[in-house]
Amino acid sequence: MSASPLPVITVPIALDERSYDILIAPGLLDAASSWQGLPKAASALIVSNETVAPLYLERVRAQLGRHYARIETVVLPDGEQHKDWASLNAIIDKLLSTASDRKTVLVALGGGVIGDMTGFAAAIYMRGVPFVQVPTTLLSQVDSSVGGKTAINHPLGKNMVGAFYQPQRVIADLDTLDTLPPRELSAGLAEVIKYGPIADAAFLDWIEANLNALLARDKAALAYAVQRSCEIKAWVVGQDERESGIRAILNFGHTFGHAIETGMGYGEWLHGEAVGCGMVMAAELSVRLGPMPAEFAARMRRLIERAGLPVVGPKLGTERYLELMRVDKKAEGGEIRFVLIEAMGRAGMHSAPDALVAEVLDHCTA
Numbered sequence: 001m002s003a004s005p006l007p008v009i010t011v012p013i014a015l016d017e018r019s020y021d022i023l024i025a026p027g028l029l030d031a032a033s034s035w036q037g038l039p040k041a042a043s044a045l046i047v048s049n050e051t052v053a054p055l056y057l058e059r060v061r062a063q064l065g066r067h068y069a070r071i072e073t074v075v076l077p078d079g080e081q082h083k084d085w086a087s088l089n090a091i092i093d094k095l096l097s098t099a100s101d102r103k104t105v106l107v108a109l110g111g112g113v114i115g116d117m118t119g120f121a122a123a124i125y126m127r128g129v130p131f132v133q134v135p136t137t138l139l140s141q142v143d144s145s146v147g148g149k150t151a152i153n154h155p156l157g158k159n160m161v162g163a164f165y166q167p168q169r170v171i172a173d174l175d176t177l178d179t180l181p182p183r184e185l186s187a188g189l190a191e192v193i194k195y196g197p198i199a200d201a202a203f204l205d206w207i208e209a210n211l212n213a214l215l216a217r218d219k220a221a222l223a224y225a226v227q228r229s230c231e232i233k234a235w236v237v238g239q240d241e242r243e244s245g246i247r248a249i250l251n252f253g254h255t256f257g258h259a260i261e262t263g264m265g266y267g268e269w270l271h272g273e274a275v276g277c278g279m280v281m282a283a284e285l286s287v288r289l290g291p292m293p294a295e296f297a298a299r300m301r302r303l304i305e306r307a308g309l310p311v312v313g314p315k316l317g318t319e320r321y322l323e324l325m326r327v328d329k330k331a332e333g334g335e336i337r338f339v340l341i342e343a344m345g346r347a348g349m350h351s352a353p354d355a356l357v358a359e360v361l362d363h364c365t366a
C-alpha cells in the first residue's frame with residue numbers, strides 16, 4: 001500500500017498589507033496552483049546558482065511561462081563567499097540590460113544565499129519590485145526565506161548591508177530536499193533546533209525524538225519540522241517585523257556563529273554549521289550566567305552533535321572573537337548583546353562580562 005500524499009500546508013505570515021503565505025509540501029514546483037495569483041507583470045527574472053539551476057530551473061521556467069510573457073534567468077556562483085556586491089550587481093545588471101520594469105517579479109530559486117541576495121535586489125531595483133522565495137534547502141525553508149531579512153555580507157561582518165523586504169509568497173517544495181548534500185541537511189537542522197529552546201520546549205523534545213527520521217529524510221517528519229519552524233517564525237515576525245525587540249531571539253547562536261563565519265572567511269563553515277556551534281557556546285553562556293542548569297548545555301551539545309554539526313569552534317583567539325562580535329548588529333555602543341536562554345522555550349537579550357565569554361570560548365574551541 002502506498003503512503004497517502006502529504007497535504008499542502010499553508011502557514012500565513014500576518015503583516016498587514018505585506019502579508020503572505022508559506023506553502024509547504026512535496027511536488028510544489030510542478031503544481032500549477034503554487035504559481036497562481038502572483039503579481040501580474042510582463043516579465044519575471046529567476047535568480048539561481050550553478051548547483052540548483054541544472055536541477056530545477058527549467059521546471060520553474062515552465063510554470064512561470066504560463067503567467068509571464070518573458071522569463072529571464074541569472075545563474076550565480078554557489079556559496080556564501082559569493083553573497084557580495086559582485087553577485088548583487090550581476091542581478092541588477094541583468095534587470096537593467098533586459099529592460100525589466102517596476103512590475104518585474106524576481107524569483108529566488110536556491111538556498112539562503114540566493115534568497116537573501118534576490119530579496120535585496122528586489123528591495124532596491126527601481127525602489128522595489130515584487131519577489132517570490134522558492135527555497136530549495138532545509139535552512140532556507142525553515143528560516144531564511146521567511147520574514148523578509150535580505151542582505152549581502154561585508155568582509156568585516158555578516159549580512160551588514162541589506163533591507164527588510166517581504167516576499168509575495170514562499171514555495172517550499174519538500175522534494176527539493178532529496179538532492180541536498182548531507183552537510184547542507186545538517187546545516188538546516190541547526191536552525192530547526194534553534195526554535196525549541198527559544199520558543200517551544202515541546203518542539204525540542206519532538207526534534208530529539210525524531211532526529212533519526214529527519215536525517216533519513218522522512219517526508220512526514222520534514223514536513224512537520226518545516227511547518228513548526230515556520231509557525232514559530234511567523235509568530236515572532238508577526239509581532240516585530242523590523243527587529244526592535246522580540247525578533248532578536250531568532251538570533252540565538254548567531255552572535256558566536258557570525259563571528260565564526262566572518263573570522264574563518266565566508267564559505268569555510270556553512271551558516272548552519274556556525275549557528276549549531278554558536279548555539280553550543282550560547283547554551284554554555286546561558287548556564288554560566290544563569291539560571292539554566294548545566295544539563296541544558298549538555299543536552300544542546302548532544303543534540304547538535306547528533307545532527308551532524310560541529311560542536312567545537314575554531315581557535316580564532318578570544319580577542320578576535322570579541323572584536324568580531326562587537327560589530328554584530330545587536331551590539332550597542334560596543335557592548336556585545338547575546339540571545340540567551342532564560343527558561344526552556346524562552347529567550348532574552350543579555351550582556352555578559354568578557355571574562356565569562358572568554359571562559360566559554362576556552363571551553364568550546366580547539
Ligand SMILES: O=C(O)C(=O)C[C@@H](O)[C@H](O)[C@H](O)COP(=O)(O)O
Binds near residue numbers: 158248254
Ligand atoms: O529572521 C531573523 O530575524 C533571523 O535572525 C534569522 C537568522 O537565522 C538569519 O541567519 C538571519 O539572516 C540573521 O540575521 P542578522 O540580522 O543577524 O544578520
Ligand SMILES: [Zn+2]
Binds near residue numbers: 191271
Ligand atoms: Zn541563521
